[in-house]
Amino acid sequence: MDLNLQITDMAGSRPEHSTVIVNFVAAVRKQLMNSACYVFSDNIQYRFHTDEGEDKIVIPDASINCRMKARRGSTFIDAPRFVMEVLSESTEKYDRGEKKELYRQQEVDEYWIVDWRKKQIEIYTLDYDEKQEPQYYLWETITEKNKENLKIVHFPNLKITFDELFAEVDIEYW
Secondary structure, three states, X not given: OOOOOOOOOOOOOOHHHHHHHHHHHHHXXXXXXXXOOEEEOOXXXXXXXXXXXXXXXXXXXXXXXXXXXXXXXXXXXXXOOEEEEEOOOOOHHHHHOHHHHHHHHOOOOEEEEEXXXXXXXXXXXXXXXXXXXXXXXXXXXXXXXXXXXXXXXXXXXXXXXXXXXXXXXXXXXX
8 A cells, every 4th residue: 555655844843833733622622522523633644545546644733523433543534624734834835735735635624724923824715616626715814903703614613712822822931
């Protein structure tokens, strides 16, 4: 079985990167209790079959998955409904390029790209073009100026604020 794995250097990931992930998971986890969906941090992998016929494994920074039985061992074989990637210098190109394209092919409903350095969230939602091909469309870019607009579009009952997501990212000892 050829999985065509891609090694991405994660060395040097900053504590702020992990803080944003932990903040998201902590805020969403309690809200999903006793539901069919679960939120996961960056220790869960997904195996996808690409449009090019390759098998790829990805590990999102955070995901919301509602198909818990669609897995083989510790690897999910069906796409989550939500994925968040927190940018770092070593992964930004991959997160904005190949990973985003893979999530689009797998029809992940919502994709967040979070830049902790700029305190900015790009929210992409999946829709279909005139050829019925899945496409990501930028729903909104959230910053300090419009932070009240932050929401998880495909999970409208889940709440997380801008301040919760970026809590403790500015601590001086970083």
